[in-house]
Amino acid sequence: MTARERADRRTGLLFVAPALLALATLTVYPGLWVLWLSLQERIPIFGIAHFVGVRHFAFLAVDARFWNATRVTLVFTGVSVALELALGLAVALALQRQRAGRRLALSLLLLAWALPSVVTAKLFEWLYHPSAGLVNVVLGGHAFNWLGDPRLALPGLIAADVWRTMPFVALLCYARLLTIPPEVYEAARVDGAGRTATLAWITLPLLRSILLVALLFRTLDALRAFDLMFVLTGGGPAGTTETLTVYAYRSLFQTLQLGFGAAIGCVIFALVMLVAWGYLRALRGEGAAA
Amino acid sequence: MRRAAWLLAALALAAGCAERPRGAEPATIVFKHAKILGPLDPIPGLLREFERRNPGVRVRSEALTWTSDEQHQFYVINLDGATPTFDVLLLDLIWVPEFAQAGWLLDLSPWVTRDELAPHFPAAAAASVWNDRVWGLPWNMNVGVLYHRADLLRKYGLAPPRTWEELVEQAQRIRAGERDPRLEGVVWQGKQYEGLVVNVLEHFWANSTALLDEHDRVLPEPDRAAAALAFMRGLIERGVSPAMVTAGDEEGTRRVFGDGRAIFLRSWPYAMDLFEAADSPVRGRVGIARLPGHAGGAAGVGATGGFHLAVNRRTRHAEAAVALVRFLAGAEGQRAIAEAAVALYPTRVDLYRDPAAIRAHPHMPRFHALALGGRPRPVTPYYLMLSTTVQPEFSAAVVGVKTPEQALDYAKRRLEYMLSGLR
Numbered sequence: 001m002t003a004r005e006r007a008d009r010r011t012g013l014l015f016v017a018p019a020l021l022a023l024a025t026l027t028v029y030p031g032l033w034v035l036w037l038s039l040q041e042r043i044p045i046f047g048i049a050h051f052v053g054v055r056h057f058a059f060l061a062v063d064a065r066f067w068n069a070t071r072v073t074l075v076f077t078g079v080s081v082a083l084e085l086a087l088g089l090a091v092a093l094a095l096q097r098q099r100a101g102r103r104l105a106l107s108l109l110l111l112a113w114a115l116p117s118v119v120t121a122k123l124f125e126w127l128y129h130p131s132a133g134l135v136n137v138v139l140g141g142h143a144f145n146w147l148g149d150p151r152l153a154l155p156g157l158i159a160a161d162v163w164r165t166m167p168f169v170a171l172l173c174y175a176r177l178l179t180i181p182p183e184v185y186e187a188a189r190v191d192g193a194g195r196t197a198t199l200a201w202i203t204l205p206l207l208r209s210i211l212l213v214a215l216l217f218r219t220l221d222a223l224r225a226f227d228l229m230f231v232l233t234g235g236g237p238a239g240t241t242e243t244l245t246v247y248a249y250r251s252l253f254q255t256l257q258l259g260f261g262a263a264i265g266c267v268i269f270a271l272v273m274l275v276a277w278g279y280l281r282a283l284r285g286e287g288a289a290a
Numbered sequence: 291m292r293r294a295a296w297l298l299a300a301l302a303l304a305a306g307c308a309e310r311p312r313g314a315e316p317a318t319i320v321f322k323h324a325k326i327l328g329p330l331d332p333i334p335g336l337l338r339e340f341e342r343r344n345p346g347v348r349v350r351s352e353a354l355t356w357t358s359d360e361q362h363q364f365y366v367i368n369l370d371g372a373t374p375t376f377d378v379l380l381l382d383l384i385w386v387p388e389f390a391q392a393g394w395l396l397d398l399s400p401w402v403t404r405d406e407l408a409p410h411f412p413a414a415a416a417a418s419v420w421n422d423r424v425w426g427l428p429w430n431m432n433v434g435v436l437y438h439r440a441d442l443l444r445k446y447g448l449a450p451p452r453t454w455e456e457l458v459e460q461a462q463r464i465r466a467g468e469r470d471p472r473l474e475g476v477v478w479q480g481k482q483y484e485g486l487v488v489n490v491l492e493h494f495w496a497n498s499t500a501l502l503d504e505h506d507r508v509l510p511e512p513d514r515a516a517a518a519l520a521f522m523r524g525l526i527e528r529g530v531s532p533a534m535v536t537a538g539d540e541e542g543t544r545r546v547f548g549d550g551r552a553i554f555l556r557s558w559p560y561a562m563d564l565f566e567a568a569d570s571p572v573r574g575r576v577g578i579a580r581l582p583g584h585a586g587g588a589a590g591v592g593a594t595g596g597f598h599l600a601v602n603r604r605t606r607h608a609e610a611a612v613a614l615v616r617f618l619a620g621a622e623g624q625r626a627i628a629e630a631a632v633a634l635y636p637t638r639v640d641l642y643r644d645p646a647a648i649r650a651h652p653h654m655p656r657f658h659a660l661a662l663g664g665r666p667r668p669v670t671p672y673y674l675m676l677s678t679t680v681q682p683e684f685s686a687a688v689v690g691v692k693t694p695e696q697a698l699d700y701a702k703r704r705l706e707y708m709l710s711g712l713r
Contacts, residue, residue: 044370045392045671059707064700065682129542130534131472131551148480148537150691230359236482237536238686253363255675255708256388 031269037262045256056263066264068239069247072154073271076243077222080161084218085211087162088169093203095170096177109167117164121231124160128232147233150240157228157241164228165221169214176210177203209286216279223272244268317607318348319614323380324361324597325353332630340617347610358382358484362674369394374604377611380429383417383598383666384673390425391671396601398424401612409621413594413664414637420669426600427619428637430627433657433664434492434592437547437555437565440577442468450579452590454496454521457582461530461553475530476554477543480522482685485539487677488593489556490684491667493518497587502668502676508705512698514587519687519694521584526688536689548572556581558595559657560633566653578656580663594664596637628654635661672709679705 041052060066095105115123127135128146136144146156180203188198226245229235235242235250244264252261326333337349354361362385368375369389381389389395402424407415414428436457438450442464451457461475479485487501494500499514509515525531535543540557547555548564550571555561565576581590599615601608617623624636628647635657641647642658668676683701686692692700 045388065704130532130537131546143533145533145537148534148689150689153537233537234481234483234681236682236685237689238482238691239682240691242682250678253366254359254678255672256366257675257708 034262034265034269037259038266040259042259043257052259056260057267059260060263060267065239065242065247066244066267069242069244070267072239072241073223073225073243073245076154076158076161076225077219080158080165081215081218081222083158083162084166084169085215087166088214089173089207089211091166091170092173092177093199095174106171109170112164113167113171115164117227118231120160120164121228124156124163124228125232128156148237150238153233153237153241157232160228160232161222161225165218169218172210172214173207176207180206209283212279212283212286216276216283219275219279220272223275224268244271316346316348317610318350319378319605319607319611320376321349321351321378321380321614322354322376323351324356326632326634330630330632332626332632336618336623336626339622340614343617344610344613347607347613349614352376354380365389365394369602372604374602374606377602377605377607378614379600379602380597381426381600383414383426383428383594383596384677386417386426386598386600387420387669387671388674389600390420390423394603395425396603396605396608396612398426398601398612398615402427402616406616409639410637411594411639411661411664413661413666414596414598417594417596417666417669418598420671426598427615428596429599429619429624430596430634431637431661432558432560432595432635433661434488434556434581434594435559435657435660436579436581436590437557437561438577438579439550439553439572439575441575442553443577450577451582453585454493454582454590455585457554458525458528458530464553472551474532474546474552476525476556477531477538477546477552478535478556479538479540479543480526480531480535480685480688481537481539481542482681483539484677484681486684486688487681488595488667490519490522490680492556492581492591492593493522493584495588495593495665496582496584496590497521498584500668501680502670506670508676508709509698509702512695512702516694516698518584519684519697522688523690523694527690536685559635562653562657563631563633563651578653578660580660591663591665592660594661594666596635675708676705679708 038056039051039053040049041055042049091109095102098105112120125147127133130136130143130145130148133146135146136142144152146152184202184206185198188202193201224245225243226249229241229243229246230249233241235246245268248261248264248268251257251264321337323333325331333351337351341348354364361382365379365381365385369392386395390397404424406427407418407424410418410428411431413433414431418424418426418428436450443450443460446460446464446467448460448463451460457476465473465475478489480489491501494515497514497518499511499518501515502508503510526533526535532546534546538546540561543552543555544557544561544564546552547557548561548570562576562578564570565572567573581592583590599619601611601615605611619637621638621640624638624641625644625647627634628636628641628644629650631650635651635654636642636647639658639662642654642661648654667673670676680701683692683697687694687697
């Protein structure tokens with residue numbers, strides 16, 4: 001490295017220093033603090049604060065409620081993200097072909113995405129009402145107990161989440177579709193490609209990277225899902241909709257077990273980081289290929 | 291006595307002000323509370339009256355979010371900090387021992403004698419005291435009661451049931467006679483939240499057992515507790531309660547009964563004001579009774595709830611804040627709330643015989659006896675830990691994914707682990 005390069009580097013560091021400092025104080029410091037907290041028994045209202053090492057993590061390893069919450073979180077994330085991507089893609093493709101009323105369709109899509117999730121939750125509380133809810137009326141007057149039946153509560157929540165966030169995927173894909181030059185399609189047609197072939201060999205490959213981005217955002221969001229279940233079911237019935245974030249919230253803010261709650265928080269953090277790392281690797285590979 | 295207290299308050303304020311360089315700056319105290327909706331909210335008027343009587347004190351009222359969980363979270367975050375952002379707070383009585391233990395509340399014992407608690411319902415007064423000190427003053431009262439369709443019971447020549455077993459029989463008989471598939475037997479709160487714990491506690495008590503006994507033992511008689519839970523599950527299995535109760539909260543179940551689609555409802559007094567509203571389908575057809583007991587158990591008793599007024603320990607205006615609490619919880623403050631047509635019930639016993647209050651709520655004398663017999667939930671600083679730990683287990687037993695024995699066994703083991711480090 002020449003002296004010139006070194007000087008440049010130093011200036012560069014100087015320029016990014018404020019950003020790094022902000023990142024450190026806002027992210028790294030609280031993160032480390034939570035990690036430190038998770039190694040303690042800390043319940044302020046009883047004046048308890050002492051180091052316990054990995055005891056909380058050891059308890060979590062055999063805690064049925066924790067494993068149930070982990071399972072609920074993973075099922076919720078897997079199913080809702082898969083449905084959101086599939087439906088979002090289908091809607092984007094439909095929008096591309098649609099001529100009339102496209103503007104109206106776009107605003108309707110945005111509406112679902114723009115509603116605060118607590119409002120969405122309240123909306124679905126009504127839709128799912130066993131005797132007065134629209135869902136049961138549409139299904140032919142069955143008295144499905146959507147939010148009170150342990151087999152139906154999680155599917156009900158997933159449907160609400162898909163309704164709310166599918167537009168996000170649809171809009172992302174639609175925006176990408178608009179940037180594909182028509183010449184590409186013309187060339188495909190000249191080569192004799194049919195509808196399916198065009199979709200499989202042109203549209204989908206070109207949407208790949210944007211789909212990966214949508215997948216990343218949606219997965220990270222779904223892993224941290226909280227408000228829908230908190231408002232609609234409170235984690236019930238029988239804990240069948242209790243995600244890790246709801247469990248962490250109950251431990252931290254309701255029972256004020258800061259150490260124990262922080263331990264759950266660390267697990268969520270590790271899970272999210274793992275997934276983000278995997279996706280980022282995939283995305284980087286994508287960038288190299290393109 | 292009262293005059294002396296005001297004088298003291300004024301003197302203390304004057305002294306406080308004298309220390310400041312700017313002199314006669316008015317003390318502003320912030321009152322944090324859940325807003326009473328509608329134009330009939332009596333609080334603003336009460337606060338202005340307080341200001342008129344206490345020159346130099348201003349009260350700013352700040353609204354709190356609606357749900358109990360969010361209120362608790364707000365208080366936990368803001369009371370733990372060093373700077374007081376509010377002076378007087380309205381809090382759910384189950385939080386009083388917890389906040390007192392945490393050192394967040396001002397000990398009111400130097401101002402409030404036990405005599406001052408005497409005019410309140412015993413269950414409400416008991417919730418103000420923790421470790422022999424007074425931490426708050428009762429502000430409004432709730433008690434679990436059994437609503438029934440008086441017109442239907444009369445039609446079949448029945449009196450309100452004294453046991454749950456009798457209630458089941460009555461519900462079956464009335465439904466067989468009415469032949470209305472939309473008419474449910476009894477609705478109650480079975481969603482996984484605090485309301486479920488209240489409902490289960492009432493069944494425990496009716497079955498002569500408890501969640502926490504006087505020696506702080508968790509679930510001292512698992513067999514009796516399991517029988518109570520099994521009975522609740524049985525209500526759903528036998529079709530006496532609709533399956534929707536497993537997701538039912540206060541408002542959801544209140545609407546079912548209020549639409550005339552249930553014979554019995556377990557709820558709080560506020561529901562009566564809505565059943566008697568001008569556009570209510572069940573207006574004039576609703577009766578109130580004590581909750582049933584269990585055959586072979588104890589007589590029924592309703593759980594009590596309500597809100598208390600307390601002072602932030604870090605307040606800079608302790609005298610004025612305590613004065614405000616005593617004014618709002620006092621005879622005049624509570625009368626204003628009782629006489630307004632809002633569905634809040636005072637904790638001062640004599641107001642249940644007050645003509646103006648009875649004009650606003652004609653059924654008040656009926657609630658008097660029920661509130662007198664009410665029983666508080668366990669008064670302990672770890673109540674929330676207790677409640678949130680048992681919620682998923684009670685829910686599991688009520689929806690039938692676990693047997694009552696399995697659910698209680700897990701709840702007991704978990705609670706013992708959680709509490710072992712605290713005692």
